[in-house]
Amino acid sequence: MPRLSIRLALAATTCLFAADAGAGDLEEEVLIQLEELGSPRLADRQAAEGALVELVGDAPGDAERVLELLPAANDSIPPEVQAALQRVRLRIERGLAQRATAASRVTIQVAQAPLAEVLAEFSRQTGAKFRDNREAFGGDAVKRPVTLTLKDEPFWSAVDKLLDEAKLAIYPYGDEGEIALVDREASAGRRSGAGAYAGPFRFEAVSLSATRGLRDEGASRLDIAIEAAWEPRLRPIALSQPMSALTVTGSKGQTLVPRTPEQSIDLEASPGEQATTLTLSLALPDRQVERIEKIAGQMTAMIPAATHEFRVEQIGAAKLPIVQTFGDATVTVSRFRKVNAIWELHMRLRLAEAGDSLASHRGWVFQNKSYLVDAAGERIEHAGFETTMQTEGEIGVAYLFDLAGGDLLDFEVNEAADAGKPADAGEPADAGEKENAIDPKDLTWVYETPTGVFTLPVSWELGPIDLP
Template sequence: MPFRYLVAWGLLLLMAPAVADQPRLSDEALADQVDRLVGRLESDESLVRDGAQQELLELAGDTWQSGDRLLAALPHPDPAMPVALREAVAGLRSKISKHIADTALKASRVSLDLFKTPLADVFKQIEQQTGNRLLDYREQFGQDAQPRPITLTVKDKPFWEAMDAVLDQGELGVYAYAGESALAVVNREPDDGPRRGAACYAGPLRFEATQVVASRSLRKPNQRSLDVKVEIAWEPRLEPIAISQQMSDVEARSEGGVALSLLRPEQEINLETQQGTQSVEVSLPLVLPERKTEKIASLKGKVNVLAPGRRATFRFEGLDAIKQPAEQQQGGVSVTLNRMVQNGVIWELHMRLKVSGAGDALASHRGWVFQNPSHLENAKGEVIEHAGFETTMQTQDEVGLAYLFELEDGPKDLTWVYETPASIVEFPVEWELGGIELP
């Protein structure tokens, strides 16, 4: 083997500690490591370049959140770069973007071997395997919170399928509005049916038809509709911003395979999620079929999900000393503190949030911006919550807000703290339900 290849192999061995075995790097440490590896992409040795590319791809990890962190740390292709480096960086960004989309689509997997296991211990096992928080909410509802021992074996099943099996055995249900990034569990209503068999599982989402409403106008016989309500639930770890369903992507068929017509095939249904909720409901309008049609044998579609990537925290210190707009940037997000304006004891904090390549995240779905945490801290670290906010401007990729704070002593020695997703990920999820009985 030529000496130069021996040297290259030596370099690879020196820089080859397994990324998977390393603890999670801080943002600063990750940026330093990415800079070093990108520098090696310019090496004259192909083995060194290939090794650097492989290590960079390994830094993407097993989740879309870790891939998103890496993408934020990786430079964009720049005309000032040498052609080979620019092409290598572009190729890496493309592979990492595909990794993000692929991993976002995957459901968390669960394996359980339970014998009369207390519910709290079952929840703990599921949380450890999936990162999804589970809450026993029975006491909050004033319900009987006696232990529900679970005996069940589940082997490598999607989160929702495993969760439905646990809930069915424990005669439990879900409360989707706990106000936390967690799934709240309550006692099941006496007339509730089993969850398993009623839903389909698609990646991190669960789809279930919950209601069918038939309507016919007696004055206008041709005006007849069939609304199918479908609940879309998500794994708590996902925290989507919005879910949209193009009616042109919906297809319904009867038991005989006859296509059921869509009432408004051109419609796009946009659903913005509320922080602390775990599901939304979409109503799909179909044309009411003939009376001989007893069931929808197949109802399928494709939703697009907008979900936040890694979160970033911005801190603006010494508010009383800021006389000019102050801007901070992390990843593809920039936050600008424009000014503080006094109106009696109320101080208005004017800010702007800009998201590069926001797409529909800001153009069509701005509700998530209004849910971003924003507060002041004094020198003792005590938190001062805002009393409300007003929208001051909106563009395709930027939103301006004025947060209102009651400050008797003004903004002296105060720090503004703002938290927001540093990126938004969009991915499609295909789903299909069947056996929906018609009224």
């Protein structure tokens, strides 16, 4: 296909961004490089792929913008160009995931500044949200002036110094993407120096207990509870710490061994959580070991890619199944039908490189937003859901919607030969019901999901820690 034809085909899919005042030169440059993807010369095509990735630069906002400007697959774009777009999208998303593992940085110099202003500046520089919850928890909400000087300080080191200065602690169950602050207990020690930092993660040993089995020596153990916290922006799906990737050294160079070296500690992160606790169970060391000099671990973090919004217009009149793909994610809507008083929407999410994200750690899928939008633009949230199928790379979910009598159209779509053919309409509603009924053909289904999941290594180290 000539490059001019490709430019026209791609422009048709990206023209909606031209009206966006924020698009500007970036939108035009993306379109130029998209045209080059159709060049007959291999060198030009490869250069265009590289140029699209380089447009991302260092600003996360630009990366997300470029991803938005890349057109979705359609019949007017040649297969080889679609394959190139997929490679570009994957490289950008991997770059975003890699960038997510670098700590945010804080630079600030204030003297006797109001706490609220300092928190606002932290938010501006890092994107993290902070909430002063002292009063809500019965604490003293009196103004606390802050004096603090930080220069290019990593996120958690900066937060620790701020909280020490303001005599505050973190409430671990704040809203999603938010760090809630409360008064610090009088018995609590300083945060600075108590933890170790690994990119956007903070690790701290919070308790240690030794148990000696008097009847069964095999019950003897040394348990170390370690809190792993992360920057709110990270939103990890799961953390995994294989005991085989753990090294514990005693005060005289002894190696302390895990009780179950074949075990892996796998923890899912729930929305709103900013931290989780790993309990490392070791064989009880000899009494000659007075302290742990060092604990070093190699953890893996499962990080979601950028979120994409899938939309199906006029879902009640659509010919199903409908398949949409963006990035590594493919969403299939197979059925939208009324069962008794409830409408069921059956969909499937498939990831090209799912890893364990849909097998062992699929809880994140159930946090994806799924809702209907009526003709007036009002959202209709689902009333519940159930899992309909699951494989290593795909999961099916049936979302339930109460449309308050919306039975003017009643389609039941078959996934086989009759796909897309409307079934017989249900019993017509009486006049009173029609006044308040929602017409399903006017509804739009919206589904928001990460377009991929990446597993990234996190190396951490703590110590020394005195034994009891």
